[in-house]
Amino acid sequence: MTPALVFDGLLALLAVAAAMAAIGGRDLFGSVAFFIVYGLLIAIAWVRLDAIDVALAEAAIGAGLTGILLISALARVERTASSGESGEGGRLAKIAAALLCAGVAGALAWAALALDPQGAGLTPLISEALPQAGVGNPVTAVLLNFRAYDTLLESIVLLFALVAVWSLADDGNWGGLPGLRQHARSDGVLATFGRLLPPFGLVVAVYLVWAGSENPGGAFQGGTVLAAIWLLVAMAGITELPRVSSLPLRAALVFGPAFFLAVGAIGALAGTFLGLAPAAAKAIILAVEAGLTLSIAATLALLVAGSPQRTQG
């Protein structure tokens, strides 16, 4: 038994244990904590499988962003829900949910086991088409060229999620400032950290997007880093997030998907919706990724900030 095999075995056991703890725990906060641990373990598993793009996305979005969304959702539930235990109906719903999840997990396991372990999958097709894709990273080529409509729809779904979060606002707060007021001391540690980290974060975010054409990285990973930096600066009290009625904010939210759609439409005029001419592909992909990064960063940050809950700063 090689050390690598022992490591992978432990990793798989820990991931399953964290998943069981997340769904089996009675304490919701504990479940969320284990969900975040599970996401980080899965990110390490993707690194072990040499899927660095997926690992970055899992760590940033799966563990980090989803984790913080779950924590803030939990805080909202605790603020608003009555303390009554769920009755018989709740138990039935839980059993139905458990059966549904077990069914989906079983189907996924069956699909994974049914794959030919020696099979090359789509790799030969992608390697063959890669010279025409404009970028050297096959993941970026798939996401922004070969299967661009998946990415386009994802970026639009994110916008819909934000609209859904905003629609939870009270009428009086509509158009106001997102989230509760931040109480950070202007000379406190968070304010210092909020001034220290942004330069690093900006460099990392731009690098992730720029390097994404040849190396692991891309708009979602870079956008998540930007969103985290923006939120940190807002939480440290250095800046205030804009009102949800702010026109520059809404323009930033819509710009990426709209530009992506426009590129797709131009492709449609030339013959294929979202089709890219090989000569221009690299420039177009980088432009689309830059626009998407801006919109994804704004959308994710505002998703975490929550629905508008006040009109005064």
Added chain:
Amino acid sequence: MTPIDLYTLAMIAAGAFFFFAGTLGLLRFPDLHSRLHALTKADNLGLGLIVLGLLPRMGDVATMLKMLLVWVLVVGAAATVAQLIARIALPGHLRSRPKDDGR
């Protein structure tokens, strides 16, 4: 086994010891503030020792600097978060609150 291997082994073992001690403190210490103390001090030292142990194996200076930067950033983040958690856990009358904090 070369001297560099021995050095790396010793540093990583020392780092792992601090991670172990920090985890033990997190599990066994009686209250939040002493647990936080055990966790942050031990984790920072543990990660630092592991980074120092791995440095001579990195080959190029850029990677070494990246690893040191990772350590510095983790120390900064851990110290900040530890301060925030410790402040939240303080009883209300112990939290200093200057007048100019904008509330």
